[in-house]
Amino acid sequence: MTRLVGIDLGGTSIRAALSTGPTSYAKRVVRRPTPASSGPAAVISACAEAARDVAGGTPDGIAIGIPGPLDPERGLVFAAPHLPGFENLPAREMLSEAAGCPVAIHNDSNLAGYGEWAAGMGRGARIFILVTMGTGIGGAVIIDGTLLVGSAGTAAEMGHVPWDLDGPLCGQGHPGCLEGIASGTGIARCAATALAAGEESSLGAITPLTTSAIADAARAGDPLAVRVFADAARVLGRSFGALVNILGPDAIALGGGVGGTCADLLLAPIRAGMAEIGFVAPLQHCRVGQAELGQDAGLVGAVAWVVRSFGRD
Ligand SMILES: [Zn+2]
Structure with missing residues (x-):
């Protein structure tokens, strides 16, 4: 069973969900406060922990929505107004290293839109x-x-x-x-x-x-x-x-x-x-x-994106 995790990263909280299908996820969603004031390394590490927690071990892939302009192809966050230190941050590489699996990053609004398109x-x-x-x-x-x-x-x-x-x-x-x-x-x-x-x-x-x-x-x-x-x-x-x-x-x-x-x-x-x-x-x-999808749009989108990016079928 492939363990694919979608993460919705916000300025105040992190939500991680384990995919159960192309746009669905397990009932148990892991929520953690975002340690924004502790800097990018702490935030990335908290995301990796949330992913491991919800997956029950090392995930096979993660897609994460980040609140700021970024380049998904290069895995680079240009800035995130509510996350100090996220300037020109190689977030994809950092999270991939911390979580031990491939990662896709996207702007949070884009993943919310993808979720609304896929399931809303x-x-x-x-x-x-x-x-x-x-x-x-x-x-x-x-x-x-x-x-x-x-x-x-x-x-x-x-x-x-x-x-x-x-x-x-x-x-x-x-x-x-x-x-x-x-x-x-x-x-x-x-x-x-x-x-x-x-x-x-x-x-x-x-x-x-x-x-x-x-x-x-x-x-x-x-x-x-x-x-x-x-x-x-x-x-x-x-x-x-x-x-x-x-x-x-x-x-x-x-x-x-x-x-x-x-x-x-x-x-x-x-x-x-x-x-x-x-x-x-x-x-x-x-x-x-x-x-x-209301406030779940970002999480649904992250799950849909991780399945699309790293799913086997
Ligand atoms: Zn303007």
């Missing part, structure tokens, strides 16, 4: 896009079963497309890009700016002003909360429309911490935004909906 909302899609909307905006593009990674390994950063010449900065410091207005962070900032300008709203009594508090206020009909969500969704919808025009996808899934929990507020204005700039024919062929 994107099943059966020839061209599938996952857009994750949380603190930032990211995603994945799968074409004919292949993850689009681009020449440097960093493709599918759909949060960083231009939206407004004079818009707010995104988390990467770009002026006026999509993430600056349509991410959870962007929504909270737009609400805070309106409140500071004196707009009346139930949000004025809420501290801290989180995206989930704004979502609750929007569901209760607060006009400011409704507007900031509708604006973000419309802009996001236009970017979906642009993706439809460029790639002609069969399906686009909305996921992430905000996108996966606020579909009731987002999907209708997203569809309206798409119709503003999308061409009619490809729009008619594109399903749009909520991602199905």
Whole structure:
């Protein structure tokens, strides 16, 4: 029996699962805190231990999702904002040495997208896009079963497309890009700016002003909360429309911490935004909906990827 392990590495926790099939894993998932402040060697070692633990010995292969831009072909992580020291880190080689088996690395959003394609909302899609909307905006593009990674390994950063010449900065410091207005962070900032300008709203009594508090206020009909969500969704919808025009996808899934929990507020204005700039024919062929795997998408994707990379069949 081949012991293949998928790992979802996050800034706060590591989850490892043993594959039982192309997209399934054993019930016992090993969870460990990420020793991020202890540096890359400690994090890699914790991942190797989690893999050995869940496999009951040395695994036959590992696929791991890492939260940052990286080159899967060279096994090199360029940076990981929540993992200090992961700059130009040969993570694949390090984990392979620590765990004693071959390793594949991928960006965590890309593996989440692969999971959604293999076992979630994107099943059966020839061209599938996952857009994750949380603190930032990211995603994945799968074409004919292949993850689009681009020449440097960093493709599918759909949060960083231009939206407004004079818009707010995104988390990467770009002026006026999509993430600056349509991410959870962007929504909270737009609400805070309106409140500071004196707009009346139930949000004025809420501290801290989180995206989930704004979502609750929007569901209760607060006009400011409704507007900031509708604006973000419309802009996001236009970017979906642009993706439809460029790639002609069969399906686009909305996921992430905000996108996966606020579909009731987002999907209708997203569809309206798409119709503003999308061409009619490809729009008619594109399903749009909520991602199905929630927080498990990354782990399902890692398991699917390890089977694809190192499975015998
Ligand atoms: Zn940006």
